[in-house]
Amino acid sequence: MRELIFALALLLGVISSPTGGELLSRDGDHDYEAPLPGSYNLPVVKVAPDGALVDSNGKSVNLRDLIRGRVTILSFIYTRCAAPKACPYATGVLSQLHRVSQDDSALAKNLRLVSLSFDPEYDTPQRLATYSEGINDEKSGCDWRFATAKSRAELENILNAYGQAVDKRSNPNDPQGPLYHILRVFLIDRDGRIRNIYSSGTLDPRLVLSDVKTLLLEETKLSKR
Numbered sequence: 001m002r003e004l005i006f007a008l009a010l011l012l013g014v015i016s017s018p019t020g021g022e023l024l025s026r027d028g029d030h031d032y033e034a035p036l037p038g039s040y041n042l043p044v045v046k047v048a049p050d051g052a053l054v055d056s057n058g059k060s061v062n063l064r065d066l067i068r069g070r071v072t073i074l075s076f077i078y079t080r081c082a083a084p085k086a087c088p089y090a091t092g093v094l095s096q097l098h099r100v101s102q103d104d105s106a107l108a109k110n111l112r113l114v115s116l117s118f119d120p121e122y123d124t125p126q127r128l129a130t131y132s133e134g135i136n137d138e139k140s141g142c143d144w145r146f147a148t149a150k151s152r153a154e155l156e157n158i159l160n161a162y163g164q165a166v167d168k169r170s171n172p173n174d175p176q177g178p179l180y181h182i183l184r185v186f187l188i189d190r191d192g193r194i195r196n197i198y199s200s201g202t203l204d205p206r207l208v209l210s211d212v213k214t215l216l217l218e219e220t221k222l223s224k225r
Helices: 002-012 087-101 105-110 125-135 152-162 205-223
Strands: 052-055 060-062 071-077 111-117 143-149 166-168 179-181 185-188 193-198
Touching: 052 125, 071 087, 071 205, 087 105, 087 111, 087 205, 105 111, 105 205, 125 143, 143 152, 185 205, 193 205
Parallel strands: 071 111, 111 143
Antiparallel strands: 052 060, 052 143, 071 185, 166 179, 185 193
């Protein structure tokens, strides 16, 4: 599974080389120079909504507890998704950020990745645990959590609060997966406030990394006042 996602990331151009070297590089979809961390400000969009979840260990957890205390990248996914610019792409970007954090102690301590499934009937805690092991077998690096909603009603509340549209495809055997959704990935600061929302067109790993570091620099400046 990890190899499949990594290969897809290579195909999409989010990872420049499978062995060492520069992991974050310009590609055809993001052909621009990424901004320098701290050279711009990220306004507060709104407070990130809460919700009742169950994680890949089968433990009940509140979403607010996953998105506070660290700068968080929250990605809505489902494991059956095979649409190239949707879940596999988002998970590939998170995997890349996790790899970068292995060599960056500040990121390892201050960044959290959260993959939240909107397919709870299929993505059980056991299946999420298997999925997470397949894409994240590294013990070092930042915290990466996998979870799903505790109930269908709670899932709808979370999706509505985050503006994450999800619909069933007319053909449940569609090769891209049974569900259709618009890719939305959220940057959330340590205080649980949304600071950026990425789509398939803006989910550039270089930009996400710069945004994360911008928030960490912001915290440093505030602590010195």
